Amino acid sequence: MNKSPRIAVIGAGISGLSCSKNLHDGAFELFVYDKSRGPAGRMSTRRGDGWQCDHGAQYFTARDPGFRAEVARWQAAGVAGVWPARLAVFNEADGQRSETRLERFVGVPRMTAPARFLADTLPLTAQTTITRLERTPAGWQITSAEHGQLPGHFDAVLLAVPAPQAVPLLEAVAPDLAAIAAGAVMRGSWALMLRYDAPVALSFDAAFVNCGPLRWIARDNSKPGRGAQETWLLHASAEWSEAHIEETPEAVAAALLQAFGQLGGPAPQAWSAHRWRYADTEPALDKGCVWDAGLRIGLCGDWLNGGKVEGAWLSGQALARQVAQSFGAA
Template sequence: MQKTDQIAVIGAGLAGLTVARALVDRGHSVVIFDKGRGLGGRMASRRKDGWRFDHGAVALRPTEDAFTAFVNQSEAQGNAAHWKDAGGWTGLPGMSGLVKPVANGLTIHTQAEVTGLDRGPDGWTLRGPAEAAGIYFDHLILAIPQPQAHRLLSPWPYLQTQIEPAEMAPCWTQMVGFETPLPTDVTYASRNEGPISVIARETAKPGRDLPGDGWVIQASADWSHEHLERDRAEVETPLLDAFFTALDCAPVTPEIGMVHRWRYAQTAKPLGQAYLHDASLGLSVCGDWCLGNTAQDAFNSGRLLATALISE
């Protein structure tokens, strides 16, 4: 890859930001496009009326040297803290705080959904974002969930076939806040049965300043798949009922309540390789789903792709 190449990254989650950061630090020109309003993908925080909920990744649990170094650096910079209850680290002041330093200085367009790709003699053009109009890119990186990458790759069915082995699963996430703390000692729980997979007490996380007792309830993949097309109002009551049952608490009406549907929340079956790269097209694909189900997998996918592109 030449230093004069213009590179587009689609997706501002951890994988996309990691590969973009590495390329920019080596002198490459990179522009990032993301359909969301914020950065970090599933390392996300939802804020409303003084409340903050980490409604995507709950905690980071590094097991490899490179990701451990990233988390340790984030902690040293005041962007992360260890949360003993969950056996991992959380971002400060929310999970998205971990990725914002990675994005510092990068050219990023949010609310800029890419709806199609075109490859011509002058390079890649992107359909959708006004910011991409008239720009030709020498290299394109898709750092988005597998189903979204699969759709954009429809003009190149041989590439679609290469990523088809990977599978992703959905997750309904509920966020609730109570004026008075619930009468329970539970701060974090991971469950393997019933409609709920994870319960996290936001108020118990380090560095949180909330107006009350905040909780995140993540539904299981099976339950989420079964209720995927339900209206948000239809999933609130059964999830909240299951939450109170799990905590063995009498039901209480929340002061605040929200739900979020992650269509592509978890990796059900990883691709089995860190990234996909087609040098002849100038196209690469990366994401957590290439390797597994965690933020560490997203980080490694982006990091390893950047290493390969820089040495190309």
């Protein structure tokens, strides 16, 4: 009996989990690695003493039929729900206006929930930072910062990480893929999480802001399944974030709180800042995924497929299909 191909997936964000789940349901021996303490990537939630706040992806839409079916599966499992937010848009010219209703989904009880649901049945090794890939006659060897060379050889390696993190891993072993990753311009984003002792008297739960340093604000506890603690999330624009990427959290907080105050937001009782070094891609590529069947190495991620959670999930699915076809398991 032939041995099942050993596949290493590097990255347990939504694209890596989507790809891994698809392959795990097939005829592969799978190994998933992530440098963080757990899965989810940018579908992240900060938790503290009695409070929580989604500080990465804020919601997701589902237009593709395959992804809609997946989201329905998440809803049935209780890990996702519709967020009927009262939404506003702030423009410099015409001030505040309401936004037309779009079905927006969130993880329940926090944005990490769908990723954890996917990871539950996967062989995930967390806190493992991959630093080197080497192609040998026996297959791929992988080295991590924490554990040195990982045991055994792998028949294929799939990278589900931000483009700038993929480049140094690929340069020596897959220069064509490294060039694709190097061509993706990823931008940072500052996130500020605010905590209040009482409800904030604003007429909206979330808003797009098209002027000043802010681009998005949201009352996190208005999302389904959250607690009563009043928490708000401020996201700075990519342009402002890039210009201030090395600022101190205190300087960033001062600027974003001033902008929030101009929209009616009061000063918080406490705040926490987080710098996303690779938040989005401008513009996001439309390759879907990349698979080199000769080298047996591939790439997936939102940056390859238009951005956003849906794009990430679809990218992982597309790569899994190509891998399965290469190994004759489709």
